[in-house]
Amino acid sequence: MRNEELIRIFMENASKVAAKPIRVEGSNKLNDILDEILANETSVYCPAKTELEKSVIIDVERRVEALENATSSVEEVVAGIAETGSIVVSSANGRALQTSLLPTYHVALLSADNIFASLDEFFKIMGNDLPTNVTFITGPSRTADIELTLTIGVHGPEKVSILVI
Amino acid sequence: MKKPGGQSINFRDNARQALQNPTLRRAMRHATETFRNKRNDAIDGIPFEEWREQASELRKSIIGNINGYVDEFAVNATKRGAIVHRAKTAADARDLITAILKDNGAKSIVKSKSMVTEEIHLNKCLADLGFRVIETDLGEYIIQIAGETPSHIIVPAIHRSKEQIGQLFCEKLGCDFSDDPAVLTDTARKLLRQEFLSADAAISGANCYIANTGSIVLFTNEGNGRMVTTLPPLHIVVTSIEKALPSIDDLPLLMRLLPRSATGQVLTSYLSIISGQRMAYSTMDTKRLHIVLLDNGRSEIARGPYWEMLKCIKCGACMNVCPVYGMIGGHAYASTYPGPMGVILSTLLNGLENAHPLLDATTLCGACAEACPVKVPLLKLLYELREMRVAKGYNNTLEGVSMRGFGIAAKNAHIFRTGQASAGALWPLAGILSPVTVNRLPKPVKRTFRRRFS
Numbered sequence: 001m002r003n004e005e006l007i008r009i010f011m012e013n014a015s016k017v018a019a020k021p022i023r024v025e026g027s028n029k030l031n032d033i034l035d036e037i038l039a040n041e042t043s044v045y046c047p048a049k050t051e052l053e054k055s056v057i058i059d060v061e062r063r064v065e066a067l068e069n070a071t072s073s074v075e076e077v078v079a080g081i082a083e084t085g086s087i088v089v090s091s092a093n094g095r096a097l098q099t100s101l102l103p104t105y106h107v108a109l110l111s112a113d114n115i116f117a118s119l120d121e122f123f124k125i126m127g128n129d130l131p132t133n134v135t136f137i138t139g140p141s142r143t144a145d146i147e148l149t150l151t152i153g154v155h156g157p158e159k160v161s162i163l164v165i
Numbered sequence: 166m167k168k169p170g171g172q173s174i175n176f177r178d179n180a181r182q183a184l185q186n187p188t189l190r191r192a193m194r195h196a197t198e199t200f201r202n203k204r205n206d207a208i209d210g211i212p213f214e215e216w217r218e219q220a221s222e223l224r225k226s227i228i229g230n231i232n233g234y235v236d237e238f239a240v241n242a243t244k245r246g247a248i249v250h251r252a253k254t255a256a257d258a259r260d261l262i263t264a265i266l267k268d269n270g271a272k273s274i275v276k277s278k279s280m281v282t283e284e285i286h287l288n289k290c291l292a293d294l295g296f297r298v299i300e301t302d303l304g305e306y307i308i309q310i311a312g313e314t315p316s317h318i319i320v321p322a323i324h325r326s327k328e329q330i331g332q333l334f335c336e337k338l339g340c341d342f343s344d345d346p347a348v349l350t351d352t353a354r355k356l357l358r359q360e361f362l363s364a365d366a367a368i369s370g371a372n373c374y375i376a377n378t379g380s381i382v383l384f385t386n387e388g389n390g391r392m393v394t395t396l397p398p399l400h401i402v403v404t405s406i407e408k409a410l411p412s413i414d415d416l417p418l419l420m421r422l423l424p425r426s427a428t429g430q431v432l433t434s435y436l437s438i439i440s441g442q443r444m445a446y447s448t449m450d451t452k453r454l455h456i457v458l459l460d461n462g463r464s465e466i467a468r469g470p471y472w473e474m475l476k477c478i479k480c481g482a483c484m485n486v487c488p489v490y491g492m493i494g495g496h497a498y499a500s501t502y503p504g505p506m507g508v509i510l511s512t513l514l515n516g517l518e519n520a521h522p523l524l525d526a527t528t529l530c531g532a533c534a535e536a537c538p539v540k541v542p543l544l545k546l547l548y549e550l551r552e553m554r555v556a557k558g559y560n561n562t563l564e565g566v567s568m569r570g571f572g573i574a575a576k577n578a579h580i581f582r583t584g585q586a587s588a589g590a591l592w593p594l595a596g597i598l599s600p601v602t603v604n605r606l607p608k609p610v611k612r613t614f615r616r617r618f619s
Binding site: 142155 | 195200302330361377380391396412413435
């Protein structure tokens, strides 16, 4: 499948599960888009471990070092799955899984090269030597436990944006 | 009609009471209808039958070698630093879990939803021993503060209306009354966040475990499952042996079938694959992982004539289409697992002698078997267990006598005619002898169909 087609399917399926995929054309536009979507956020956490994360600029006054105190987080995720519109986070390289869990707003940075067409394709690449924790995230945290009424944002984030770079 | 623990399953009385509860009837109608529609939409336009067939064959081969997969899993999970325990009975599992908690000095425990821990009545045991146990799935949290048991394996509090939940929160949590699900959810979110961050230990279930990687897999939506498996320093997984998958490559099939069948989702919000113990990134990370694999009679079921029940992946699709479950809800079954899969599994786990009244909870329409994503022959199993009930003499005596009588009459035209003629006269008497059975039957007509032609 052509890369552009894969990106299109991924973004379409991610929208269906209430995530907000945004296409970033060129990494120099990344900070403009982040400024825009994080405009109302007061405390932002970014691990700054990968090259992509290191290129993220967040003002000193709202950047927090402790994840527990952040209302939003920006981090690179390891993969996107076009079939389900999911993003994948992993504990490999000492990454904190709670980055995509504790804040109410999770901004995922996804390199377009890491989008896989199907679940099978992703697992083939992963092999059998899995990191301690691999988590697929498909949209925001949700529940339907009260009268099957869909409520977004239970314990995890109520908003998930995916910047496809 | 005794169940272990001395409570009796009086299914017919329970069902009659449930039918007289309009709030419950409304809730069940709404829930099962919504779930049915969502599931039907979710399987539209995908090769569902093909996947079902594959999953059925896969699950068959797993149950045929279940203890082999348990062994392989134990070896691989141990290599990854998890401590694997096997529990033959529910009591063994409770003792093991209690010992692990005590060894680690844990007092407060957060739980994510687990039907296996319901099966072994873990919460009551831990509470009796002085542990503080908090359920963190919203539905489980609601029924925990209400002092109830789950009425559905996926949405445990589905029997309650939002007004009832609002009232409950108001009384037990001291918050202002609201019947807005979003407000109620937010109340629970705020209260539970502190619990996640301060708990000494976590207990979760697992939707499946992977033999060749030693991983356990959790499908969740709220995020509480991720909180409990990554925040407290100790994590205990409690799952049952039949939930094996041979290889990680088998997981995509389950990922495609389970959420679609359970809630009509393409995939749950979160799916976590946990392989062994993780190195802590900070002070608030999980450091020790224990896995308790419960047998509780499953090895024996796997060797017996009803082994196909163990193919079940616990999605709840069968209860959402069951006309009996849809009318009465889960509590009438008075057992951990309700609905068609629950009737069969409870009978197999607790014994025919204890659970046979549940075998009345079917119309034998077969909708359950059609909905099952792994082709458990639910209808066939229900038939066979009902035959076994008659063979063992657990059915109602009067029903047995009348069915035998009918059998004789139906084979002989003379007796049949006489019987038909006298039925009208004898009906009031039969009504006194067996009011429940007789009231369900249509009254005999004066002029029979046969007589119109003779």
